[in-house]
Amino acid sequence: MASMSVKHAIAAAKKLRSLQERFNPGGSDIYPALMGDEAITALIPSGNPLSVHILMFTRALREQGTDEQYEKFGRRADNNEIIGTFAQTELGHGTYLRGLEARADYDRGTEEFVLNTPKLSSYKWWPGGLGQTCNYCIFVAQLYIDNEAKGMAMFVVQIRDEETHMPLPGVHVGEIGKKMGLNGVNNGFLGLKDYRVPRLNMLMRHQQVLPDGRFVKSPVSQVSYFPMVFVRCMVARQNSNYLAQAATIATRYSVIRRQSPIEEGQPEPKILEHLTQQMKVIPEIVTAVVYRLAAANLQNMYNETAEAVYRKDFSRLPELHALACILKVATSYDSTYGIERLRQACGGHGYLTAGNLGNIFAMAAPACTYEGENSVLYLQVGKILMKNWSQVLAGRELMPSMAYISECSKMTSFPQWTGSWECLLKAIQYACVGSIRLAFQSYNARVQSAQSQTAAVNYSGLELTKAAELHGRSYVAGNFYQQIVNSPNKHQRSPQFQKVLENMLELHLIQIFFRHLGDILRFIRITEDEISALQRRLEEVLKELRPDAVAITDAFDFNDKILSSALGCYDGNVYERLFEAALKHPLNRKSVPDFFEAHLKPFMKENADNAKKSKL
Numbered sequence: 001m002a003s004m005s006v007k008h009a010i011a012a013a014k015k016l017r018s019l020q021e022r023f024n025p026g027g028s029d030i031y032p033a034l035m036g037d038e039a040i041t042a043l044i045p046s047g048n049p050l051s052v053h054i055l056m057f058t059r060a061l062r063e064q065g066t067d068e069q070y071e072k073f074g075r076r077a078d079n080n081e082i083i084g085t086f087a088q089t090e091l092g093h094g095t096y097l098r099g100l101e102a103r104a105d106y107d108r109g110t111e112e113f114v115l116n117t118p119k120l121s122s123y124k125w126w127p128g129g130l131g132q133t134c135n136y137c138i139f140v141a142q143l144y145i146d147n148e149a150k151g152m153a154m155f156v157v158q159i160r161d162e163e164t165h166m167p168l169p170g171v172h173v174g175e176i177g178k179k180m181g182l183n184g185v186n187n188g189f190l191g192l193k194d195y196r197v198p199r200l201n202m203l204m205r206h207q208q209v210l211p212d213g214r215f216v217k218s219p220v221s222q223v224s225y226f227p228m229v230f231v232r233c234m235v236a237r238q239n240s241n242y243l244a245q246a247a248t249i250a251t252r253y254s255v256i257r258r259q260s261p262i263e264e265g266q267p268e269p270k271i272l273e274h275l276t277q278q279m280k281v282i283p284e285i286v287t288a289v290v291y292r293l294a295a296a297n298l299q300n301m302y303n304e305t306a307e308a309v310y311r312k313d314f315s316r317l318p319e320l321h322a323l324a325c326i327l328k329v330a331t332s333y334d335s336t337y338g339i340e341r342l343r344q345a346c347g348g349h350g351y352l353t354a355g356n357l358g359n360i361f362a363m364a365a366p367a368c369t370y371e372g373e374n375s376v377l378y379l380q381v382g383k384i385l386m387k388n389w390s391q392v393l394a395g396r397e398l399m400p401s402m403a404y405i406s407e408c409s410k411m412t413s414f415p416q417w418t419g420s421w422e423c424l425l426k427a428i429q430y431a432c433v434g435s436i437r438l439a440f441q442s443y444n445a446r447v448q449s450a451q452s453q454t455a456a457v458n459y460s461g462l463e464l465t466k467a468a469e470l471h472g473r474s475y476v477a478g479n480f481y482q483q484i485v486n487s488p489n490k491h492q493r494s495p496q497f498q499k500v501l502e503n504m505l506e507l508h509l510i511q512i513f514f515r516h517l518g519d520i521l522r523f524i525r526i527t528e529d530e531i532s533a534l535q536r537r538l539e540e541v542l543k544e545l546r547p548d549a550v551a552i553t554d555a556f557d558f559n560d561k562i563l564s565s566a567l568g569c570y571d572g573n574v575y576e577r578l579f580e581a582a583l584k585h586p587l588n589r590k591s592v593p594d595f596f597e598a599h600l601k602p603f604m605k606e607n608a609d610n611a612k613k614s615k616l
């Protein structure tokens with residue numbers, strides 16, 4: 001499977017290179033990389049062994065290396081003359097980067113770094129493509145000069161001979177084994193023993209080691225985390241795509257499959273006529289749209305920040321970090337939840353490999369872990385919210401994506417409930433700020449009682465993650481509201497299209513309201529009648545969106561090859577395709593399976609003989 005994926009990936013990469021040169025000659029715009037990876041990944045159901053090369057290795061060379069280092073390594077990597085990966089995670093550490101054990105000792109005598117993975121737990125473990133595909137990697141290690149730790153640094157390390165692909169001396173590299181999905185990716189392990197690289201193999205755009213061993217610290221240490229921020233932005237887009245694919249499959253199947261009359265004596269309806277089926281499928285279509293818009297917004301912010309960082313302006317890094325964490329977590333959690341819900345909405349056939357929903361789930365699920373485990377990233381955002389709440393208390397301004405926190409903090413109570421979109425959005429934001437305030441009280445009480453910040457974060461962890469989750473909801477819902485209600489190009493939309501968008505906004509806001517009703521009721525008084533009115537509106541808007549469900553998912557424009565699903569094919573011939581797939585199963589090559597003579601027949605005969613004996 002791995003070699004098949006590499007073959008497909010190379011063919012697709014060649015095709016993309018020609019498209020890129022035609023549409024974006026020599027451009028460094030991130031979209032081709034993104035499109036490239038998405039397109040290749042979409043065509044290889046078992047995952048793209050070049051993903052980390054495209055998304056992390058080439059970007060780290062461009063963003064963390066000097067112009068000279070880009071000329072030496074980056075250009076060849078962008079041109080796919082060398083294939084690399086991003087080797088940060090170790091067998092013993094993935095989250096706690098300051099605990100990474102791989103080390104780089106500077107030897108000023110030879111102006112080289114000596115790289116080691118001192119213990120088994122120091123082995124790099126997981127990097128995509130490291131097992132067999134790559135001949136280079138970005139090796140992340142703790143930098144030591146005269147045995148004094150200087151923090152993390154990145155090194156360009158050749159691990160295999162470019163001609164023979166043999167591992168170089170001092171390199172122990174291989175595949176880590178079968179996974180739940182993405183088995184075309186050859187995630188690998190890497191051990192280095194006294195492996196020497198020239199001083200100029202350390203990426204030195206932001207921090208330097210001079211020939212005499214003097215260390216020039218980065219002005220902002222967090223800029224070394226930038227490659228991870230980029231992939232978190234990608235994950236937001238990629239996982240909204242996976243959800244959109246599953247929603248397309250389940251929607252198409254739900255208007256082909258007929259089951260269970262709604263009125264006695266009536267013909268069996270399409271299952272999407274059942275209200276509960278609408279509640280399983282239509283909200284996931286809308287969630288895919290909501291996250292696709294939020295991810296595009298985040299991508300633009302990434303581009304702007306990357307340009308600024310290139311000019312050594314690091315001012316927007318904290319906000320981008322917070323939003324990248326929030327969106328990576330929200331899209332990966334909600335997409336995996338949604339894909340599983342859509343699989344279940346397809347009944348037994350949803351469990352068939354021919355439906356491809358299981359594989360889409362397996363492709364989406366690891367995004368909850370890689371690029372920063374989700375609950376760890378929620379804690380990151382929780383910490384950032386604590387810092388921002390201190391700013392609010394000091395009367396200082398907050399970053400634009402957190403401006404609503406200042407506004408809500410000035411409200412002494414929630415205004416009269418109207419149930420409007422603005423009211424629903426404000427309710428989510430108000431509940432978020434209430435949660436931030438409570439989390440801060442717990443966190444601050446701990447810090448005041450002489451707990452360290454790290455310990456206070458840990459012991460306030462439940463409230464911090466709740467505040468972070470609600471901040472994510474507020475950001476995503478606020479972004480969707482702005483795009484539907486206040487978009488500058490709203491007047492270019494036909495009234496019918498605007499109405500569909502507004503129905504999607506109505507559904508999203510009501511769905512989030514009900515999902516967090518407990519969190520909201522903690523801070524806002526809402527009567528039973530007002531809640532029941534929202535229940536009616538929920539049922540109403542599902543009915544309103546039902547006729548548009550297929551058109552919206554067709555607009556995602558996934559062709560059958562990408563969906564790779566007998567349930568979601570454009571022509572709707574589900575049963576014929578299921579049967580065609582079944583007949584291709586190896587077990588159907590013979591009428592009598594081999595195991596009959598070898599196992600089943602003797603087993604049944606033995607039982608029959610024993611039964612006869614027991615009668616005698």
Ligand SMILES: CCCCCCCCC/C=C/C(=O)SCCNC(=O)CCNC(=O)[C@H](O)C(C)(C)COP(=O)(O)OP(=O)(O)OC[C@H]1O[C@@H](n2cnc3c(N)ncnc32)[C@H](O)[C@@H]1OP(=O)(O)O
Nearest residue numbers: 051088094095096097222225228234235238321370371372
């Ligand atoms: C198509 C799709 C793909 C499809 C294909 C993709 C295939 C999968 C590829 C996967 C690749 C990987 O997984 S690569 C490996 C990914 N690994 C990770 O993401 C590791 C996750 N862990 C971390 O990020 C860190 O350890 C973290 C948990 C944040 C803790 O950091 P520290 O220990 O340094 O301590 P902290 O005090 O929390 O942080 C110090 C300060 O730095 C800030 N900070 C922390 N991280 C920051 C960041 N990224 N950018 C800016 N600032 C950051 C904090 O806000 C603090 O700011 P102040 O408070 O102001 O000081």
Ligand SMILES: Cc1cc2nc3c(=O)[nH]c(=O)nc-3n(C[C@H](O)[C@H](O)[C@H](O)COP(=O)(O)OP(=O)(O)OC[C@H]3O[C@@H](n4cnc5c(N)ncnc54)[C@H](O)[C@@H]3O)c2cc1C
Nearest residue numbers: 086087088089093094095126127128366370371372373375
């Ligand atoms: C498919 C896939 C591809 C990957 N590709 C790459 C790659 O290309 N390059 C690379 O370098 N890495 C890669 N990774 C590794 C990935 O980055 C790590 O798995 C991830 O960072 C989580 O670290 P971990 O596995 O050590 O889990 P841990 O950090 O051990 O987490 C285990 C549990 O401990 C909890 N925990 C950890 N720290 C804290 C804390 N401070 N507070 C509260 N709870 C905590 C976590 O929330 C989690 O529940 C990949 C992983 C996968 C699954």
